[in-house]
Amino acid sequence: MAVVLEGCTPWPGEFVDRYWAAGHWRGYTLDNLLRDWARRYGPRTALVHGGTRLTYAQLNRRAERMAAGFRLRGLRPGQRVVVQLPNVPEWVVTVFALLRAGAVPVLCPVSYRAAEVSPLVRLTQAVGYVAPAVYRGFDHTVMAADIAAEGPFLRRVFPLDAPGGSSPYGGFTTDPSGCHYFPLGSVDSPPDRVPERSAGQVALLLLSGGAGGTPRLVPRTHDDYAYQARAAAELVSLSGDDVYLAALPAASNLVLGAPGIIGTLSVGGTVVLVEDPDPAVCLPVVAREGVTVTAVTPSVARLWLDAPPAVRAGGGSLRLVQVGGAAPDPVTAERIGTAWGCRAQQVLGGAEGPLVLTGPAGPDGTAPPVDGRPLSPDDEVRLVGADGREVPDGEPGELLARGPYTPRGYYRAPEHDARAFTADGYLRTGVLARRSPDGGLVVTGRLDGPPLPASLGAPSGV
Incomplete structure (x- = not known):
């Protein structure tokens, strides 16, 4: 029987055996697949956004270092992190980095506001939040501070860029609720040992x-x-x-x-x-x-x-x-x-x-x-x-x-x-x-x- 996150319903064992026997399920985590793709396609272009181009090798390396940075900043396997980024390379890097760190990304459209994001944080008991600091005039760090003040869960915010304008918190500071703010670009550390995980776990x-x-x-x-x-x-x-x-x-x-x-x-x-x-x-x-x-x-x-x-x-x-x-x-x-x-x-x-x-x-x-x-x-x-x-x-x-x-x-x-x-x-x-x-x-x-x-x-x- 597949190992699942608390609050999830597993596939019955007979179906797990059936899907394995058919070759549908192969036991590879998504982040380990990225490692394999980097070995096979290393110099090829994986991502393009405007003038930015990342090869497969660069994408894997960034995800590896960001995963270590997330772990260094206290994220633990199984914890949920809301990801609310636009279609930029950091979206892909962040998702794979969280997977490699063993965390569970909660994927959320960048257009959502507090009325939608706050219930997601409560439902998932998300401890982390990744979003732009300010995007198209909306200040995500202010929203994050308000949500963090509502309950005991959200305690780490990773803004994509340095907060500006009306953002009250930035850099490596802490707000009154005890929520820490780490610019996403600073979430970078030499790769460390990755905990073993089952591909039957929730990704x-x-x-x-x-x-x-x-x-x-x-x-x-x-x-x-x-x-x-x-x-x-x-x-x-x-x-x-x-x-x-x-x-x-x-x-x-x-x-x-x-x-x-x-x-x-x-x-x-x-x-x-x-x-x-x-x-x-x-x-x-x-x-x-x-x-x-x-x-x-x-x-x-x-x-x-x-x-x-x-x-x-x-x-x-x-x-x-x-x-x-x-x-x-x-x-x-x-x-x-x-x-x-x-x-x-x-x-x-x-x-x-x-x-x-x-x-x-x-x-x-x-x-x-x-x-x-x-x-x-x-x-x-x-x-x-x-x-x-x-x-x-x-x-x-x-x-x-x-x-x-x-x-x-x-x-x-x-x-x-x-x-x-x-x-x-x-x-x-x-x-x-x-x-x-x-x-x-x-x-x-x-x-x-x-x-x-x-x-x-x-x-x-x-």
Whole structure:
């Protein structure tokens, strides 16, 4: 049975054995995978952000030294740390450094404010917080000081840059609540001995896409997340020649590991980070860096497609655009193929899983298939009616799923788990779908929303 963080539900032993026997789980922690990638791809470019370029060797070395710095400043294995950074190289370095230190990153969009961040700190009992000092006019250090004063948990804040303006605390100072502030750039120390950890331990806590109320966090183990990213990379034929643009927040499951940042690094490709999905920002970067793969929401896709011709022409190097976040109309997918001569793929799947991906639309603008397939051969899917019984093929039912990258419960949410999971471990996704004649899945709506029009009945992604 996999070792899990307190407050998490493990996979039953028989399923652990099954996923190991199938080769899905391989026993490597994500940070040890980074070490392996650095050995294999050392001088290749791993990360690009503006004029900054990091090789695989540099990325691994920075993560190693930052991990030692985190341990020197008191972070211990299993402790949770909220990471709220924009898409910059420090985001990737920090996440891998925390993993190597044995801490558990809680990935949070940089747009969140105290109303969202404070409950995350309380729920996870996070002892650390990594964020910009001030970003786009918002002072994260002031927010951190307020949250630290609310309870006994948050005691270490790591601002990305030196606090300025209205920030009351900076450098290596301590505020009245006893919270210490260490500039992230100072978190650097000669590598030390890394504690042994199991790949069955929780690596990350991802935010669920559920709306409102108490935050729902999804615990993802090293084994299950490495498998998801690897399988997604194989499905889209990702290679070391690919350049992946992270235009949506890196904290999202789609951009982090479907195949996203981790999948790209696993094959020796290059990840280009941008902080704004605006076409005037992204498409010139696509042209300059020769980006071949990216992931967008339907609204972002339409912004790119409606950009002035001179800007829109920058997408000519793209070979695959994944569209997730809401159900796009087929016209958008067809326009992607026509505009850039590339393929469009629709993706359904939240941080909880499962991932269902359509076959890509043709580069000539032909419509994509409306039915998708689960990512793993060991994804078990059921479609059930209100009575809990499976519906006949062709009729819509709620999509239930379990598999090697779909956790068996949320983090510290036993009451929610009782509603969200069946007694035999299937996640109730809340998605309505039907089986197509060839066995694929066609999403038709959600239990908590109106049905999708027939023209939008293709899987979507979150």
